[in-house]
Amino acid sequence: MGAGLFIISFPFASAQHLSISDSAAIRKIYDQALVSGKAYENLRTLCKEAPGRLSGSANAEKAVHLTAQMLREAGADTVWLQPVQVPAWERGETQAILKVSGSERNLEAVTLGGSVGTNNQWIEAEVIELPGIEALKMAKEEQIRGKIVFLNEAMNPRNVNTFASYGACGGNRVFGADEAGKKGAVAVLVRSLTLSHDHHPHTGVMIYRSEQKIPGLAVSTAEAKTLSELLAKNTRLRVALKLSCRDLGFKPSFNVIAELRGRKFPQEIVVAGGHLDSWDTGEGAHDDGAGCIHSIETLRILAQLPFRPDRTFRCVLFMNEENGGMGADAYAKLAEQEQKRGIRHIAAIESDRGGFTPRGFSFETQGLGAAKAQAFLDRFSHELHPYQLQLITKEGSGADVGKLQSTGAALFGFLPDSQRYFDVHHAETDRFENVHKRELELGAAAVASLSYLLSQHGLELPKGKKGD
């Protein structure tokens, strides 16, 4: 491992084929995705053979080999594995009991990723509800000490873009335990980050900044409602926890990288990527199996075109996006090293918002590539609009591709419809069955179309042209 398989290919097509218009090429891309697409069956394989691909786990390793094989079969010129050290954390068993007025039942809760366990012991305490991490920061220590803090901040339903609401209250999950620990709490329960009222707790990463490490869990939104109603009635309410989760230190893993060598400018690189790791609660179907499959399918479709695009296309499947970002760091370092050898990243697209109906693209507004990214989307809007790709936002690219800023590449994020994403995000419901075949295929076609345009035209405007 480490060195990939080199497949001989014949990238030079006939002159006749080279004259195909952008519109005709994009039509071919959509036909490939919608009529003879491999996206759906590849996602099924990834989700069913390697569900819950938490960094450092056996299924994450299995996913590395499965996707490398998919990329070879997709027609990559080269497939290789880039070694990465990743933090490994193991969920173990979560026991969470709600004790109300003498009766007990299981709490609908899941341990947050990175949480400490309870050292093989039960911890039990009274629950205090706060409306969110800002209120926790304001709270007096004597209110908090010895308690289990319940942070019950709902995602704001007013934003059409659900990611805006997620961003606005993500701090509860990420830093809630850290803030509560500093004030002497014994554990934190965070309301799940979803707009849906249901019984599925949603996990996700949490981070300790101080040494007072206390366990963090997410409760389902239905459970959050119940807890809040009970507390409003001054019900005596205690929670007992026994968590066997633990930190396993660092483990070796890989990014999976595959290339289609460019016809005219092979030293210029266009990336499309997603992240290969996922939370272990579900199958990682939307997050981010879909993004990986979009990127693999992009390579397959570009390889099927009647001619090879001018620049090199690279599919990058990043390891460890969920709890460390080590794959993105390693790849960014590689890109910097390559730059010294004259291999230049000109653009990158991240797909990490699920496998739903495509709406458009966002772009990174910081860095040297920002203006180019916006100009490129403007310049080719007439090719994208007929495929209902009309939404252009300044929401950046993504956690993995965003680290390529120093290369000067134009950085894009693929934007599928956001309404259903947080229904399944980091929950048991993020399963293959909750991905819609055509929506997934259209996502692959959208990422492939932008990848094609970038590979074919590059980021510089044609000579004598100041933009149109």
Next chain:
Amino acid sequence: MGAGLFIISFPFASAQHLSISDSAAIRKIYDQALVSGKAYENLRTLCKEAPGRLSGSANAEKAVHLTAQMLREAGADTVWLQPVQVPAWERGETQAILKVSGSERNLEAVTLGGSVGTNNQWIEAEVIELPGIEALKMAKEEQIRGKIVFLNEAMNPRNVNTFASYGACGGNRVFGADEAGKKGAVAVLVRSLTLSHDHHPHTGVMIYRSEQKIPGLAVSTAEAKTLSELLAKNTRLRVALKLSCRDLGFKPSFNVIAELRGRKFPQEIVVAGGHLDSWDTGEGAHDDGAGCIHSIETLRILAQLPFRPDRTFRCVLFMNEENGGMGADAYAKLAEQEQKRGIRHIAAIESDRGGFTPRGFSFETQGLGAAKAQAFLDRFSHELHPYQLQLITKEGSGADVGKLQSTGAALFGFLPDSQRYFDVHHAETDRFENVHKRELELGAAAVASLSYLLSQHGLELPKGKKGD
């Protein structure tokens, strides 16, 4: 019945409130829909208390009274029922048996709406597959006579807009039995009109133009695949049918109409509407419970605004869209009569494409209102884009509102995302549980926003302005 309840209201708000900007009004509309919306619970009531609202059925009648009550509770100034005579057809029992090489099993099939039955007898014949109605028109009579014709035309997966594919092969279902009957066939099996490969047969209307009336059924796409594979292997394959469906003649029913009287120009009418009837195979949740609920919620939201819009808003729930269009005919006649009394329809919006995430609006390109409709969407695109309403197409308005063309009104169709619509359309799966709460609410907000802009500004450009 027939005359509605008149509710006293106080449409005049304070001068301060009248100064609210369009942006602020639309923000209020979205907040109402997303934070305190009634759409989801109203749809649940409609689907669970009056599922399968086939014209002339008891549940269609129940739906008339349920929605009239919802409109009263929503704050309508007036709610009334417009009498309509509708064709009534009863499904009865569908027995369809597939006989292959001596063994028998039920065929995954459903009778098409309007089909004749089998006179309390079994009919049985060999099956002949054709790739669609065009091939049937070309086929020789001796090929067809005495057979059951299986029209196996798949919807084209290449169109991003699934309605384009539906339109292109709808003729198989609507006229397949008529064409086959003329050539002596004994029945027709039509491949279900869906892009999904599944086990749900999809019904829908069929029409006889000749006197040779033979039964028509739809088979699931999975069944179509099986039949086609068996026939390709020259398997001896017969189908036996016993259908007790029947035509019940005409029955009395109603359109449901509710008004919010305009502040300045009450004689100018803006309509939003959907159709109240549905097929009886499912609950009519997306088709068109969602459209009715969008329209009811629009009235509720407009009534909640801090001021009353200038023109009269009317919610119209049309009866009998699925198999006759009698409600639309009756309403169009009413609009013509009103016009003689100086009551003028200036615009109408139809919502009949399901309760999915909003994408934008289409408009009618024929008639006096066409140019105005397009100009209006252009003029207010800056208000709609922030809510991700960017898709503008020339696909017309809809089967009900489209009949208002002669009034000169600008006619619009609401466009939700189309990917999942034909998964559930006219099938058992068109149930409340398959509607997403936020997507439904966003649909209501989109219809309400366009209704608001039309009611407030009218269709004429401000004086001295030639468009911006």
